[in-house]
């Protein structure tokens with residue numbers, strides 16, 4: 001079965017390969033595809049839409065049986081700005097399966113910069129003097145002192161998607 005992943009971000013690609021490691025006879029292709037939402041989604045709805053668009057675009061581009069999209073975003077609440085992440089699994093002609101990831105509050109000085117228009121990944125690299133942190137442990141890794149890294153968080157999302165697919169939803 002051919003599985004298309006709608007990103008080349010290693011934290012996301014490795015998460016899919018790890019989560020679906022027990023599925024037999026799978027081949028994976030990682031493709032750059034548009035999310036068709038803003039570079040920094042600001043709501044759950046926009047982040048979910050980005051995940052669905054990535055999954056659908058990857059499915060079509062690779063002519064795969066399954067498309068998977070993973071999207072990071074942020075969410076304003078009365079308690080402050082949360083990090084949010086969503087995933088979608090798409091098969092041809094069926095409604096997308098959707099799953100959400102763990103969420104944590106962003107420290108104020110990081111949230112202020114995101115509100116000011118910067119992408120979270122760029123804020124992280126600027127304030128922490130890192131390079132492409134979002135391709136490794138990510139913000140969630142830094143702010144949990146690496147108890148949960150970005151790949152692990154996405155592994156959980158992909159397992160939630162695979163479990164729904166195995167259950168027979170999305171057919």
Ligand SMILES: O=c1[nH]c(=O)c2ncn([C@@H]3O[C@H](COP(=O)(O)OP(=O)(O)OP(=O)(O)O)[C@@H](O)[C@H]3O)c2[nH]1
Nearest residue numbers: 007009039071072073119120121133134138139140
């Ligand atoms: O360091 C991070 N740790 C995280 O936990 C996290 N969650 C979201 N974001 C940032 O939110 C924007 C959209 O996320 P995103 O998933 O659409 O894009 P991305 O650049 O990370 O991946 P991709 O576009 O290469 O697939 C990007 O600026 C991401 O950096 C995170 N950055």
